[in-house]
Amino acid sequence: MFTQHIPRTGKPVGNTKHTPAVRFGAALGTVALVSGFTLIAPAAASAEETTGASYAYAEFLSGDVLGTDLNNVAGLGQVVASNDGTQSLVVNRDPLSVDALGATVINQPGGLQLPLLDVVDAGVINQYAQADKDGESFASTGAIQDDGGIGIGNVAAGPAGDLTLDLDSLLDSEFASVLTDLKLDLDAVSARADGNMTSASGDYTLADATLSFSSPAISKLTSKVTSALSGVDSKLVSLGSDNGALGNSIDGILDPVLGVVGSSADVTVVVDVDLDKAVSSLLKGSYGDSGVSFNLETGAVMVDLETLLGSDLNDLPPNTELLTDAVVNKILNGITETVATLADDIVDRVELALRDANVEVSAKLNLLTTQDAVQNTVCRDIQVPIIGDILNGDSSGGGLVGGLLGGLTGGLTDGVTQGIIGYTTDTVCDLVTTTLPDLRSTVDVSIIGNVDDLINGTAVSAKADISLLGGTVKTGLKVNTLIGSLGKSLNTSLFSNGGVVTSLVNSLNTGLVNPAVTGLLGDSSVATVLHDLVSIKVNVQEQWTSTGAVSGDMFSETAVRVTVGSGLSTAGLASAGGLLNGALGQVTAAPSFASTGVATLSVARAVVGPNVQTVVDPNCTENCGTGGDPDGDPDPCVGVCLVGGSDFLDLPTYALGGQLAYTGAGVATLIALIVALLAAGAYFARQGYLRTHPKSEL
Template sequence: MVGLLAGLLAMVMAASSVTGGIVPTLASWNDREVAHGRLGVLDCTDPQGQFAARGAGTMISGSALGVDLDSAAEVQDAEVYQDGDRSWTEQGAPTDSFDAYFAPLGVTALEFLSVGLGFIQLPLDTETGVIGQYGQAQSTGESTGAAGLVNDEGVIALEPGAGEPQLATLELSELLASLDHDVASLVGDNVADVSLEAGALAGRATLDGCEAALSGALGASPLAAQAAELDQAVSREYLISSLQTSVESPAVGSLVQGVEGVLVNVEETVNGLSGNQGVVDSLVGGVSDLLGPLLGALRLGDVDASITANIDLSSVRTFLTEDFGDDAGILTIAPTAGTVSVDTAALLAAAYPDLYSNGLNGLPPNTDLLGDPAVVNALTVALGQALDDWLGDVQSLLTGAVDAVNVHVDVAVNLSAVLLILPVKIATITAEVDGSLGDLLQGDVSAQVDLRLLGVDLGVLEDLLIGLLNGLVGSLTNGLGLLVGTVVDDVLGPLGILGSTVTDLAQPIVTAVSGVYTGLYVDGLISLTVNNQNRPFTGSTDGPPEWADLPEGQYDVSALRLGVLDAAGDAGVRLHLGRGSVGPVCLLDVAAMPAGCPET
């Protein structure tokens, strides 16, 4: 028996000397270590030199109008590779001691995008590094990719909801025209232009390859594990400060012009009161009616009247140039520019208050923002409320301006009496009224009245006639103001009401803007998604179709994706803003370098 055991032991020893090592394993150990090639033990407290990795940040990615931005030489990203010994980039740019590379989006890229594509504008001064692209790949298995408003350490330099500057403007009308689509035919003739304005945004992805190895997610091929095994190893995040759709519509200008037409009519009527014979006749007739019951033995001679008035409509006209919106802050209507800008976050919060409490941030992977009719319903309500309130404010200002019309009226009344069977002119009464129309209508303005006797000997009738004259003076003093106000208001009152001719001009604005959202977003011509991820660990969607063929073990995220004619595939537009990408990452010395791992 002893001889047999000795023989077996010799055979094992001989076999060991021939193979030269132990078959590698990635079995998980209780002390968080993994044994691997040539008796090596992977310890994540010091995994230096054990991994090949990749990390990349790309501000603008995808394809548009036949241009593959991912391969365009003018649009270079920050992509870093690591083979376990050193790191490098495709551009050969040196990396720092942290195996990282930071590349602001340069002027060449901006010119290429704005001229080559035409529909995109990136107004930021990139020399300050505001639009950053960051990639990092370390031999420890850690990799990072980030782009957008990120600093030179790859950290998102943005607070949720912060009022950061606008980052990009996408001229959707020009884009659709390039794809042989006429905006007017899609959403109606009352739309001149549609643009999408994105505020500061960023996407960032990180991957801890050693953590993936310890969890059993890293094997003889790049990361191809289940979501639960990668949840601790892969992190993807994004932030968007704002996103709004701006609709330029002639309907906005038509509404303003309708109000301006009312203002001009009121203004011309006020300025023309002095030459309005009908108003003068009404004043003369009103004075005659006011004094007639008090004449007694007196006779009313000629009555002359003149009127001047002026109105100040500057407050109304200033208001017509000011932006306005709804109470919830969903939209802003700019009368001067003729645009309606809709805040996507506020709109979604109104449509789904329980889902969008954090605005556009913190949403599940691949969230389609505007593809639901409920969004249009919320928008229609907001537009109706904003326009109704605005028309009410215009009416209040106009009413106030009409009430403040300054009116000045002079009246002269000749009076006579029958003396010795002959009528004799005995006195002239002059009256002056000056005040605002509102005060005149309230009866708060007293007339300044002057009685001038003509020196006629009134004889025994003097006391009687003087008493009657004083009564006439009192009546003019107390009643002429209200009389003037009534006469002027009969003319100006109807003109100071906007009326249905103007208020009906609001509905075409609602129709135009809601038509844009229905025709472009709800009907699926254009899609806007945030937190775009391939192989997402949560949710049911598989992610952007153009990312379906990314290598196993590569994990990407973008803050915002614009898709136009997605069903058309490469013939459409698939544009990503703020993209971070990590992986594959591979454990070295596992028999052989797995396929897809970075190699020098």
């Protein structure tokens, strides 16, 4: 037996002609082998990367308060579901307990301590996370069902999803004089995020959002108005006094007439009006409309943000700032305009009351005037005796006379006696002073009427009774003259520029309107706080790439994010509340998540990943990202449903450059293709070998 020798060189044995089919088969075999091994390597690598991995993460409350990371607070933990692509469905639920908040204390500068419960007051909340091996993930938190489905209010499972954030304690003390009791109440708040092999979407609910605060600048309305009205009452008393403008309007007419007696009447003018009663119906305390209500007694302000914005809080674009300059100005301008209008209404009521006020004028005088004494000469006639000689008589005639005189005189030597020999009449005059009785002067003026009638020259009743020096002096004074003078003075004193009404306007501006404007809109005011120190964002959507325990491209949906502090111009990049701390590892190439202020609180946050290439709007179902339908009609979703990292809803995209984890090609399909190529290559290679290496026959 022998074996035919097949030389290594020279012509081959057998048919050496290669058909096209053989040549193609050989080539295909080579390509299949090369391609197969080339493609098998990435497939193996992909298997090591667990291409079906999914991740879900939910937390109702996160953030940073005065340097305290809420993720480190007991009872505020997160719920996480992670699947490496080989596990069955992973589901985790965690009803949130806030009992631990009462024992948590936040250290503040200066050694002060703030219980966290002073900042956060929440009801029962649920958190839900689900991750499947097919790359699908789902997370939700807030007002949700046991299965993670979003509910509103008191759902069957119990959670209400309500939260109150007391922001007042986070503000600097310099604002205590202009704003207190700053709170944000959120009702039925929740968020969810859904992810699959390549894309993600997010949604949120917010039944109501109410911002409330108190401002001393708009409090104590009644006392402020009462103080202004008291000033008016004082002015009315002063005007009606004897030396006041109204009193002088009467004195100015009477004094020239009473000059004859050198006196003046006692004048009083009483303007009887109840100004407090006139404005009491205006001072109702509560005011406002269009979503803003406020109490001017307590200074409390309530802002229903949904009503104020005039839109559903559940239908807002991503990263919507609720406290925009326009919104804040609308709130505060509305309050100040109401206060100014109220002041105008008070002035109008007071003016009407003054015009209808009853006026009573009284002028009295009762005077006795003493008259000068009168001197008169009084004359009278008197008898004056005549003294003469009387004889004793002769011897023959010595009668009785002689005998008597002789006896009296003791006898005269000559016989001659002196005596009354007769009488004569004389007239005597005396100067006599006579005192006259005092003369009485009286004034009795009475005028009654309302202000408007008196200004128009009429009165309900009027009299002017004047009697001077017992009626000896005629005055000729008419009462209409007094009414005219009084009416002119009333108009000037009450209603002209510089009058009582003007003084009321100035008092209300000083005590009511100006403090409201300054306290709400001035420097270091409520506007300063709401414009510069507080941010409330709704529907916050973000993408980033993380490394660490779970690496990949993540998407998060946050229902509400509140930031308190300074530097809110960058509030869009404010604290994520330590979201990626621990479970997700360190964020790579993302901006700092440290708070730009003293606190940043994210309410209801859901995260999915780690394979997000595209983010879509779950409510956008037609023409998404096409820019329009084939007929050229505008795309209803343009600006809402965009694809790709850098274009995602105009939001910042963090470290999303380069190849993402998934290409979108099915691994099973790729392996099947490789196997088919390998099989075909092996077949044609075998056929080529047989043709070039025929079997030897014995």
